[in-house]
Amino acid sequence: FGNEEQKKKYLPPLAKGEKICAACYTEPQAGSDVAGIKTRADKDGDEYVINGTKMFITNGTIADYYIVLARTDPNPPKRHHGMSVFIVEKDMPGVQANKLKNKLGIRASDTAEVVFKNVRVPKENLIGQEGQGFYQTMMFFNVTRIPVAFQAVGLAQGAFELAYHYARNREVFERKLADFQVTQEKLAKMRTELEAARLLAYQAAFFQDKMGMPDPGLTAMAKYYTARVAQFIVHEALQIHGGYGFMGEQAISRFYRDARILEIYEGTREIELEVIGRSLLGKIPSRLGTVRKHPLM
Ligand SMILES: Cc1cc2nc3c(=O)[nH]c(=O)nc-3n(C[C@H](O)[C@H](O)[C@H](O)COP(=O)(O)OP(=O)(O)OC[C@H]3O[C@@H](n4cnc5c(N)ncnc54)[C@H](O)[C@@H]3O)c2cc1C
Structure with a gap:
């Protein structure tokens, strides 16, 4: 402006x-x-x-x-x-x-x-x-939520990498931690959520590139979801590190602490949900407001 x-x-x-x-x-x-x-x-x-x-x-x-x-x-x-x-x-x-x-x-x-x-x-x-300051500010947040979504993706990926290598090296019950099915399931869910989060962040960024301006509903969705995924991944990653994660001796405890801000700044989790909800109802201009009427209705 x-x-x-x-x-x-x-x-x-x-x-x-x-x-x-x-x-x-x-x-x-x-x-x-x-x-x-x-x-x-x-x-x-x-x-x-x-x-x-x-x-x-x-x-x-x-x-x-x-x-x-x-x-x-x-x-x-x-x-x-x-x-x-x-x-x-x-x-x-x-x-x-x-x-x-x-x-x-x-x-x-x-x-x-x-x-x-x-x-x-x-x-x-x-x-x-x-x-016009309020409107300028809302527009500013629509744009900056996209980089924050990528901050979440990057943080989640870092936590996943730490957990993955820890699980492959740590020995428990005379086997590697990663050899246990429960651990593999954890890693599989983490990786799946990570990829889904990355795609939603890309979608919000792609839309902004294509249209020249962000879609507020999509942007809020990307930040909401990537931040949720980051919480899930740091939680599981710390769990994989056991007591060493909790005691702060491993890098994962920093990721765990850093992740929390993602649901607070640049719009809290609740505010993102509100923006998504208002976008769905057409109260905020967004492609989310176009919901087709199902033929069976
Ligand atoms: C490390 C850090 C860096 C920051 N950097 C900046 C910065 O550079 N510039 C800047 O201007 N601000 C910055 N902020 C401020 C940040 O944007 C605010 O903390 C955030 O918007 C929430 O405001 P609040 O803390 O006053 O909480 P409140 O608005 O008081 O909210 C408290 C709780 O109530 C919930 N809530 C609020 N309204 C509703 C509602 N209608 N329905 C349901 N729940 C609701 C919130 O989601 C939250 O969970 C930063 C904050 C932190 C912690």
Whole structure:
């Protein structure tokens, strides 16, 4: 939704890996309910003044720019109206990021609370049209759910590989663990689910490539299912590792912890189901909304 000037200024350094960006939507009281945000951006001459607190922001303490969703109309006719998106630079006075520690998983990823206190942003940093922020944000999540689905597939594949080789090497009852039928059944189910998850993620990505924009229902389905499969696979993979998996001495325990975020960020499992359900009923534009009437009806 950015204009050419914004794209030229901000995108090349990101693509080159010279700068880091963070996306600030969630607030302490508003996660799934994006329309519940309270951060304000009040117009003052040629500037907007931003005040508010954003929560759980990935790259929060290491970002050079923040994409910030804020209310530009404090009394909109509908609660999802009157929001806008801004580019805020880390050096602008009033920006403060506080690192959040002791996460269950994805500990290599930075997560922070980001506070904006009277941050003055030039009007040129408004992205797209004022008041369209909610719709822009929903579109953003439709796109980003596809890479998260592939994150789930990759994580599940890694866990499967660890479990497979562990089962082929570990000896129990004077035989290899993989020689027992129960283990083979576990590995077979894991591998089958993994391949099904991969195909659904490909389908969502293929649709986006083909149509030039994602299908929200299909994208939510891909993220929902791949994240479910990742939970199943890390669970079984840790089981195959026995006590060594639980004690954290094996890489699998990290996969187990990392998998949990897949059902929380970029839309929780429940929100994905809601998007799929609303798509089926035609309330969200999606190919899922076209269900043929069975000839026997
Ligand atoms: C490590 C990490 C990184 C993150 N990175 C970012 C980031 O970079 N930028 C950003 O803006 N946010 C980020 N988030 C925030 C993330 O998107 C939110 O945590 C998520 O959207 C859920 O919001 P919440 O935590 O407030 O939970 P809530 O919305 O309070 O939900 C709590 C529970 O209620 C369920 N629930 C909510 N509404 C309904 C409903 N209508 N029906 C049924 N169940 C419902 C939820 O599914 C969930 O299970 C990150 C979070 C984490 C943990």
